Amino acid sequence: MLTLAVALAAGVGSVARYLIDQIVQHRTRGDFPYGTVIINITGSLLLGLTTGLALHHGLATAPTLIIGAGFAGGYTTLSTWAWETLALAEAGGLLEASLNIASSFTAGLAAAAAGLALTML
Numbered sequence: 001m002l003t004l005a006v007a008l009a010a011g012v013g014s015v016a017r018y019l020i021d022q023i024v025q026h027r028t029r030g031d032f033p034y035g036t037v038i039i040n041i042t043g044s045l046l047l048g049l050t051t052g053l054a055l056h057h058g059l060a061t062a063p064t065l066i067i068g069a070g071f072a073g074g075y076t077t078l079s080t081w082a083w084e085t086l087a088l089a090e091a092g093g094l095l096e097a098s099l100n101i102a103s104s105f106t107a108g109l110a111a112a113a114a115g116l117a118l119t120m121l
Contacts, residue, residue: 002062009070017075032096033084036077037104043076044108048115056119 021035028034050067053059081104088097 002065005062005066006070009066010074013071013074013076016071017077031088031091031093033081033088033100036081036084037100037107040076040081040104041107041111043072045111045115046075047072048112048117049119050115051112052116052119 017039020039024035024038025033047068050059050064050072054061054064081100085097085100088094088100
């Protein structure tokens, strides 16, 4: 039953990722993948919150797995981020590709840390 719940949450996460990416990309200009950056940062925040709730507030294993491995796993995307970064570089946008790497990595870690810190207030 837990496996089914994780799978369903992953499906919901992937649909949320697609919808949010479409909304963001239709509101921004250029080829920079703002949607993916926002998705990965908010997903990192969610994982930080979930981890903090599990570690410091006793969130049970099942909801932790459903939210973390399920929803957040379906919502966030390493493969799309890597593909978009390579596409930027191949198109001659080395600065944009580098910015995508640096901003996603730095902001993602900061968001995860912020989520964890929020649970310790």
